[in-house]
Ligand SMILES: Nc1ncnc2c1ncn2[C@@H]1O[C@H](COP(=O)(O)OP(=O)(O)O)[C@@H](O)[C@H]1O
């Protein structure tokens with residue numbers, strides 16, 4: 001097999017049916033931008049970068065494909081196509097499900113090696129000192145929407161025996177905040193993010209860039225915390241069973257403040273300029289407009305929301321710094337030893353990537369978590385017990401945050417309400433698009449926030 005087996009023709013039907021392919025409902029216009037290959041003695045390990053030009057802003061997808069002469073044992077569900085290249089059949093597989101690609105990708109990271117350039121480059125980068133002496137097995141994490149993660153069982157000298165490598169499906173020019181922020185937090189010794197193993201960085205042609213080239217993260221490998229539980233599920237069970245969650249909520253507030261402090265130390269803080277404040281106000285107003293267009297029931301709150309936004313114009317705004325950006329209980333794990341671990345610093349999926357790397361207000365994260373506690377009550381039917389659980393958890397989270405950070409959030413109440421309002425508007429759009437049955441949860445929150453005396 002000397003050249004890639006006409007990837008686009010054979011891969012396109014599979015690509016457009018994947019969960020991570022975002023442009024559903026439009027006729028895709030796919031083009032192969034470039035490929036890279038990890039040298040291998042076994043199957044070919046190719047990664048194709050495929051641009052979909054059908055969206056207003058074209059989307060670039062990363063599609064690792066292995067090419068095998070013989071079918072992969074147990075690989076039926078990962079088969080993309082069977083192609084005849086003139087010398088016989090070639091079986092194309094979804095890379096992350098093929099152990100040969102999975103192992104080669106992690107080795108490329110841990111040995112900081114480079115792939116062969118077939119119109120796109122890829123280099124492994126190792127962070128810290130987590131030498132991986134053996135890769136025992138790999139499997140793909142189920143249930144992911146936007147990326148594909150591979151979980152490995154490995155042998156290392158420092159006790160890490162599981163690794164997760166997230167293969168980014170939609171690629172962007174510029175650093176991915178998920179990699180940059182978590183790597184910086186891990187390097188500062190924080191126990192509240194998984195340890196960072198390394199990443200893959202690539203370069204490809206992009207006519208949208210002044211230089212004609214784009215550069216960005218392709219994959220990110222971290223310690224995998226086996227035996228941990230998603231904080232959303234844990235919180236839901238706690239509320240259902242009527243457990244007191246306040247100690248945990250308070251410690252989550254403490255950890256959130258710690259992470260904000262570390263991010264401020266690593267990336268700095270700046271006093272917001274008038275233009276930066278105006279940009280936030282303008283993004284709130286655009287979101288309000290979008291929410292009204294997509295969810296007509298939001299119209300009822302328009303005037304109150306506009307008045308709240310206006311009232312913040314003259315307030316004293318806190319400093320800007322790097323933040324999580326899409327903070328909710330589903331982004332937090334309760335590790336097996338009971339401590340909180342934060343994940344997925346990729347920012348809000350609806351925002352363009354270059355905006356997600358900009359400094360922002362920590363109040364956005366605080367508001368995100370407050371909304372998440374409200375979702376617990378909302379998803380349990382807003383019974384009196386569930387509402388009481390949510391009230392207590394929200395207060396405990398705020399107290400933990402205030403105590404640790406020394407920032408009196410209550411002095412920023414109006415601003416915090418405005419960020420909560422903005423998040424509830426984001427959620428209204430998100431639910432209308434993805435889970436209409438849950439739309440009532442953010443709508444109820446808008447009603448409550450609108451009525452709050454100020
Ligand atoms: N380091 C990790 N240790 C344990 N589980 C993890 C780790 N990273 C991710 N997960 C699991 O994978 C899920 C999805 O990860 P996330 O980073 O949020 O990916 P995505 O960007 O695709 O949503 C998490 O909710 C968690 O259950």
Ligand SMILES: O=P(O)(O)O[C@H]1O[C@H](CO)[C@@H](O[C@H]2O[C@H](CO)[C@@H](O)[C@H](O)[C@H]2O)[C@H](O)[C@H]1O
Nearest residue numbers: 232326328329330348349368371372375427430
């Ligand atoms: O997929 P992501 O983690 O990037 O986040 C998106 O999906 C979330 C839902 O899974 C959505 O979160 C909303 O629902 C959660 C409960 O399922 C709740 O805890 C959050 O507070 C609420 O915002 C998130 O907004 C969206 O970006």
